[in-house]
Amino acid sequence: AQSVTQPDIHITVSEGASLELRCNYSYGATPYLFWYVQSPGQGLQLLLKYFSGDTLVQGIKGFEAEFKRSQSSFNLRKPSVHWSDAAEYFCAVGPISSGSARQLTFGSGTQLTVLP
Amino acid sequence: GAGVSQSPRYKVAKRGQDVALRCDPISGHVSLFWYQQALGQGPEFLTYFQNEAQLDKSGLPSDRFFAERPEGSVSTLKIQRTQQEDSAVYLCASSERRTANTEAFFGQGTRLTVV
Numbered sequence: 001a002q003s004v005t006q007p008d009i010h011i012t013v014s015e016g017a018s019l020e021l022r023c024n025y026s027y028g029a030t031p032y033l034f035w036y037v038q039s040p041g042q043g044l045q046l047l048l049k050y051f052s053g054d055t056l057v058q059g060i061k062g063f064e065a066e067f068k069r070s071q072s073s074f075n076l077r078k079p080s081v082h083w084s085d086a087a088e089y090f091c092a093v094g095p096i097s098s099g100s101a102r103q104l105t106f107g108s109g110t111q112l113t114v115l116p
Numbered sequence: 117g118a119g120v121s122q123s124p125r126y127k128v129a130k131r132g133q134d135v136a137l138r139c140d141p142i143s144g145h146v147s148l149f150w151y152q153q154a155l156g157q158g159p160e161f162l163t164y165f166q167n168e169a170q171l172d173k174s175g176l177p178s179d180r181f182f183a184e185r186p187e188g189s190v191s192t193l194k195i196q197r198t199q200q201e202d203s204a205v206y207l208c209a210s211s212e213r214r215t216a217n218t219e220a221f222f223g224q225g226t227r228l229t230v231v
Contacts, residue, residue: 004158036222041224042224043120043207043222043223043224043225044159044207044209044222045222046219046220046221049219090158090159092158103149103161103164103172103175104149104151104159104161104220105161106158106159106160107158108156108157108158109156109157109158
Protein backbone atom coordinates (compact mmCIF):
# COMPACT_ATOMS: atom_id res chain seq x y z
CA ALA A 1 0.00 0.00 0.00
CA GLN A 2 1.15 3.51 -0.65
CA SER A 3 2.08 5.82 2.21
CA VAL A 4 3.50 9.26 2.77
CA THR A 5 5.63 10.34 5.71
CA GLN A 6 6.20 13.91 6.73
CA PRO A 7 8.62 13.55 9.64
CA ASP A 8 8.37 17.15 10.86
CA ILE A 9 5.10 17.92 12.59
CA HIS A 10 5.99 21.56 13.21
CA ILE A 11 8.73 23.80 11.80
CA THR A 12 9.52 27.37 12.83
CA VAL A 13 11.63 29.65 10.67
CA SER A 14 12.37 33.35 10.64
CA GLU A 15 11.08 35.50 7.84
CA GLY A 16 13.64 35.63 5.06
CA ALA A 17 15.24 32.34 6.02
CA SER A 18 15.29 29.34 3.74
CA LEU A 19 12.86 26.46 4.18
CA GLU A 20 12.89 22.76 3.49
CA LEU A 21 9.95 20.50 4.31
CA ARG A 22 10.60 16.79 4.12
CA CYS A 23 8.45 14.17 2.44
CA ASN A 24 9.15 10.47 1.99
CA TYR A 25 6.82 8.08 0.23
CA SER A 26 6.34 4.39 -0.19
CA TYR A 27 4.90 3.29 -3.49
CA GLY A 28 5.12 0.30 -5.79
CA ALA A 29 6.05 2.28 -8.86
CA THR A 30 6.82 5.84 -9.84
CA PRO A 31 3.99 7.87 -8.41
CA TYR A 32 2.55 11.24 -9.07
CA LEU A 33 3.70 13.56 -6.27
CA PHE A 34 2.09 16.71 -4.99
CA TRP A 35 2.52 19.42 -2.41
CA TYR A 36 -0.54 21.24 -1.11
CA VAL A 37 -0.86 24.15 1.30
CA GLN A 38 -3.78 24.69 3.67
CA SER A 39 -4.35 27.97 5.47
CA PRO A 40 -6.71 28.05 8.46
CA GLY A 41 -10.30 27.61 7.38
CA GLN A 42 -9.29 27.18 3.78
CA GLY A 43 -9.26 24.29 1.37
CA LEU A 44 -6.14 22.74 -0.02
CA GLN A 45 -4.26 24.69 -2.66
CA LEU A 46 -1.90 22.94 -5.02
CA LEU A 47 1.65 24.30 -4.84
CA LEU A 48 3.31 22.00 -7.34
CA LYS A 49 3.26 18.52 -8.79
CA TYR A 50 5.63 16.01 -10.31
CA PHE A 51 4.59 13.53 -12.97
CA SER A 52 7.69 12.87 -15.02
CA GLY A 53 10.68 14.55 -16.62
CA ASP A 54 12.81 17.09 -14.83
CA THR A 55 13.07 16.07 -11.20
CA LEU A 56 13.21 19.66 -10.00
CA VAL A 57 9.78 21.21 -10.29
CA GLN A 58 8.80 24.80 -9.80
CA GLY A 59 5.53 25.81 -8.24
CA ILE A 60 3.58 28.83 -7.21
CA LYS A 61 4.61 31.34 -4.56
CA GLY A 62 8.33 30.68 -5.15
CA PHE A 63 8.26 27.06 -4.00
CA GLU A 64 10.15 24.23 -5.62
CA ALA A 65 10.51 20.53 -4.93
CA GLU A 66 12.97 17.86 -5.99
CA PHE A 67 12.05 14.25 -6.70
CA LYS A 68 14.79 11.85 -5.64
CA ARG A 69 13.89 8.33 -6.65
CA SER A 70 16.83 6.74 -4.80
CA GLN A 71 15.69 8.31 -1.54
CA SER A 72 11.94 8.06 -2.18
CA SER A 73 11.75 11.71 -1.30
CA PHE A 74 10.02 14.80 -2.60
CA ASN A 75 11.18 17.66 -0.37
CA LEU A 76 9.69 21.13 -0.67
CA ARG A 77 11.97 24.15 -0.59
CA LYS A 78 11.79 27.91 -0.64
CA PRO A 79 14.87 30.14 -0.56
CA SER A 80 13.29 33.00 1.41
CA VAL A 81 10.16 32.55 3.50
CA HIS A 82 7.51 35.25 3.82
CA TRP A 83 5.20 35.71 6.78
CA SER A 84 2.26 34.80 4.54
CA ASP A 85 3.73 31.32 4.04
CA ALA A 86 2.66 30.33 7.55
CA ALA A 87 0.24 27.44 6.99
CA GLU A 88 0.05 23.67 6.98
CA TYR A 89 1.75 21.82 4.17
CA PHE A 90 0.76 18.41 2.90
CA CYS A 91 2.68 16.07 0.66
CA ALA A 92 0.58 13.61 -1.33
CA VAL A 93 1.08 10.70 -3.70
CA GLY A 94 -1.31 9.53 -6.39
CA PRO A 95 -1.58 6.61 -8.75
CA ILE A 96 0.17 7.01 -12.08
CA SER A 97 -2.21 4.84 -14.02
CA SER A 98 -4.71 6.92 -15.91
CA GLY A 99 -7.13 4.05 -15.71
CA SER A 100 -7.36 4.11 -11.96
CA ALA A 101 -9.47 6.26 -9.76
CA ARG A 102 -7.29 9.17 -8.85
CA GLN A 103 -7.20 8.99 -5.13
CA LEU A 104 -4.52 10.82 -3.26
CA THR A 105 -2.72 9.56 -0.17
CA PHE A 106 -1.69 12.45 2.04
CA GLY A 107 0.95 12.78 4.70
CA SER A 108 -0.07 14.03 8.12
CA GLY A 109 1.16 17.52 7.37
CA THR A 110 3.83 19.95 8.56
CA GLN A 111 2.73 23.11 10.34
CA LEU A 112 4.93 26.06 9.40
CA THR A 113 5.32 29.03 11.74
CA VAL A 114 7.13 32.12 10.48
CA LEU A 115 8.73 34.46 13.00
CA PRO A 116 9.03 38.16 12.21
CA GLY B 117 -18.77 28.74 -10.38
CA ALA B 118 -15.33 30.07 -9.63
CA GLY B 119 -14.37 27.21 -7.37
CA VAL B 120 -15.60 24.18 -5.49
CA SER B 121 -18.30 25.19 -3.06
CA GLN B 122 -19.27 23.21 0.00
CA SER B 123 -22.17 23.72 2.37
CA PRO B 124 -22.68 24.07 5.19
CA ARG B 125 -19.27 25.31 6.29
CA TYR B 126 -19.94 24.16 9.83
CA LYS B 127 -22.33 21.56 11.16
CA VAL B 128 -22.96 20.48 14.71
CA ALA B 129 -24.91 17.25 15.03
CA LYS B 130 -26.11 15.35 18.02
CA ARG B 131 -24.92 11.77 18.21
CA GLY B 132 -27.33 9.56 16.29
CA GLN B 133 -28.52 12.36 13.99
CA ASP B 134 -28.29 12.06 10.20
CA VAL B 135 -26.41 14.74 8.26
CA ALA B 136 -26.06 15.68 4.61
CA LEU B 137 -23.09 17.58 3.24
CA ARG B 138 -23.23 19.22 -0.14
CA CYS B 139 -20.56 19.79 -2.76
CA ASP B 140 -20.89 21.96 -5.85
CA PRO B 141 -17.93 21.18 -8.09
CA ILE B 142 -16.47 23.46 -10.70
CA SER B 143 -18.81 23.53 -13.68
CA GLY B 144 -17.93 20.90 -16.24
CA HIS B 145 -15.61 18.93 -14.02
CA VAL B 146 -16.03 15.23 -14.60
CA SER B 147 -14.32 13.85 -11.54
CA LEU B 148 -15.39 14.46 -7.96
CA PHE B 149 -13.73 13.24 -4.78
CA TRP B 150 -14.62 13.26 -1.10
CA TYR B 151 -11.96 13.26 1.61
CA GLN B 152 -12.18 13.16 5.40
CA GLN B 153 -9.66 15.16 7.43
CA ALA B 154 -9.49 14.42 11.13
CA LEU B 155 -7.97 17.00 13.45
CA GLY B 156 -4.21 17.14 13.04
CA GLN B 157 -4.19 14.67 10.17
CA GLY B 158 -3.95 14.74 6.42
CA PRO B 159 -7.05 14.17 4.32
CA GLU B 160 -8.08 10.58 3.72
CA PHE B 161 -9.84 9.43 0.57
CA LEU B 162 -13.48 8.45 0.93
CA THR B 163 -14.98 8.08 -2.53
CA TYR B 164 -14.68 9.05 -6.18
CA PHE B 165 -17.23 9.82 -8.90
CA GLN B 166 -16.80 10.08 -12.61
CA ASN B 167 -19.86 11.97 -13.75
CA GLU B 168 -22.74 10.23 -11.95
CA ALA B 169 -20.97 6.90 -11.56
CA GLN B 170 -19.41 6.12 -8.21
CA LEU B 171 -16.28 4.29 -9.33
CA ASP B 172 -14.55 3.89 -6.00
CA LYS B 173 -16.03 3.92 -2.53
CA SER B 174 -13.29 1.95 -0.86
CA GLY B 175 -12.53 4.72 1.62
CA LEU B 176 -15.97 5.01 3.15
CA PRO B 177 -15.43 3.97 6.78
CA SER B 178 -18.77 2.25 7.34
CA ASP B 179 -22.15 1.60 5.80
CA ARG B 180 -23.41 4.68 7.62
CA PHE B 181 -21.63 6.75 4.97
CA PHE B 182 -23.30 7.18 1.61
CA ALA B 183 -22.47 9.49 -1.30
CA GLU B 184 -24.35 10.29 -4.46
CA ARG B 185 -24.04 12.45 -7.53
CA PRO B 186 -27.25 11.72 -9.41
CA GLU B 187 -26.89 14.19 -12.28
CA GLY B 188 -23.14 14.22 -12.53
CA SER B 189 -22.71 17.64 -10.97
CA VAL B 190 -23.69 18.34 -7.33
CA SER B 191 -22.76 15.64 -4.86
CA THR B 192 -24.08 14.87 -1.39
CA LEU B 193 -22.28 12.96 1.32
CA LYS B 194 -24.71 11.55 3.84
CA ILE B 195 -23.80 10.20 7.23
CA GLN B 196 -26.43 8.27 9.11
CA ARG B 197 -26.58 7.88 12.87
CA THR B 198 -23.54 10.08 13.41
CA GLN B 199 -20.95 9.06 15.96
CA GLN B 200 -18.32 11.16 17.72
CA GLU B 201 -15.58 9.60 15.62
CA ASP B 202 -17.24 11.11 12.55
CA SER B 203 -16.17 14.57 13.72
CA ALA B 204 -13.82 15.87 11.03
CA VAL B 205 -13.56 18.25 8.12
CA TYR B 206 -15.06 16.79 4.98
CA LEU B 207 -13.36 18.03 1.82
CA CYS B 208 -14.69 17.82 -1.68
CA ALA B 209 -12.50 18.14 -4.76
CA SER B 210 -13.16 18.12 -8.48
CA SER B 211 -11.05 17.81 -11.58
CA GLU B 212 -11.60 18.18 -15.28
CA ARG B 213 -10.80 14.65 -16.36
CA ARG B 214 -10.34 11.24 -14.88
CA THR B 215 -6.63 11.03 -15.61
CA ALA B 216 -4.22 11.27 -12.72
CA ASN B 217 -2.25 14.18 -14.11
CA THR B 218 -5.16 16.56 -13.85
CA GLU B 219 -5.16 18.97 -10.94
CA ALA B 220 -7.87 18.51 -8.37
CA PHE B 221 -9.35 21.67 -6.89
CA PHE B 222 -10.51 21.48 -3.29
CA GLY B 223 -13.36 23.22 -1.57
CA GLN B 224 -13.04 24.84 1.86
CA GLY B 225 -14.63 21.87 3.53
CA THR B 226 -17.44 21.25 5.97
CA ARG B 227 -16.40 20.97 9.60
CA LEU B 228 -18.65 18.40 11.27
CA THR B 229 -18.75 18.22 15.05
CA VAL B 230 -20.74 15.43 16.63
CA VAL B 231 -21.70 16.09 20.25
